[in-house]
Each structure stands twice: as C-alpha cells, then as structure tokens.
Amino acid sequence: MIRETIVTTIDASGRAHLAPLGLIEEAEGWVLAPFRPSTTLDNLLSVPFATANYSDDPRIFAGLVTGRRDWPLIPAVKAPPPRLAAALAHAELAVVRVDEHPERPRFHCKVLHMESHAPFEGFNRARNAVLECAILITRLHMLPREKVDHEIAYLAIAIEKTAGPAEREAWSWLMQKRQSFYAEN
DSSP: OEEEEEEEEEOTTOOEEEEEEEEEEETTEEEEOOOSSOHHHHHHHHSOEEEEEEOOOHHHHHHHHTTOOOOOEEOOSSSSSOEETTOSEEEEEEEEEEEOOSSOOEEEEEEEEEEEOSOOOOOOHHHHHHHHHHHHHTTTTTSOHHHHHHHHHHHHHHHHHHOOHHHHHHHHHHHHHHHHHHHHO
C-alpha cells in the first residue's frame, strides 16, 4: 500500500523542504523512495529524519507540484523536520536503514511520534482527482501527451461535478503547469 502524503525534510542548516511523496507501507513503519536527483533525497542523506503530513487540502499537493512552496510549518515533537500547520495528522519518522538503488533509494523508517490535529471530514472526488492529476503532472516528461490528455479529461469530470473553490483553484494551477510544459516542449 502507498499512502500519499506531504513529506517534510530538512538540510544540514535546518532549512525545511516540502514534497508530495507516497509512503510505502512496511510492517515496521514506512519506506520513502525519492527519485534521484531530488532535494528530499539529499536532505534524507544529510539529516535522516522526515515528517509525513496527512492532508486533505488539494492546494498543498497541487501547489508543491506547481512551484508554490510557501506553506506554514510548525515544530514537530520528536523529529527535526517541522510539520505542516494545515496537516490533519502527522507522523515523525527516523531512517533506520537505506537500500541503495540507482534511481530510487529506499529509506526504511520507524515512527517516532504520531499525532492528530483535525478531523477527516470524508472523501471528495474532486480532491482525489486533483491528487491524481498532481501525480500525472510530475510525469509529463515521461508520458505520451495522448495518455496525459486522456487521463486529464477523465479526471476533469470529477472536478466539474464535485469541486469546491479549493479544488478548482488547485486544478487551475495544474492546468497552467500542463499548458506551460507543452508550450515549452
């Protein structure tokens, strides 16, 4: 199972970095597998801790994918990387083992602390569509345009039928990113 989260890491100077990242479930905790090259990977190698932020705000996922990186953070309890102020819950993780890989090293983590901050108020198809589209947008350079266009057309149905203002704003950011990518390529 993979759980989509926003992961906070820090560099050696303590500067925080946020990235959308799927956590891979493991009996003892979670596995983080960031791509090479990435800031998340560099940070985990330098400071082997992470904070997994569980959020249902589609703007954070879409914002990070489209360069909107300024999201409020507050200190975590037991790990150096801070947590998202808007997180519904968070888990503080410590790296216990690294499996090297040329593309995606796997950082096996144990949970140091978990905490809930706000209730989860249910599912919204538009939020799920934004999340799926955000993942798709990160892969524009790897996928044929026809496939991207087909998937976005399908995801747009959920936006049209169930989106509120937050989902529409997040969707617009993703569509702008898609348009810019294809205009440049």
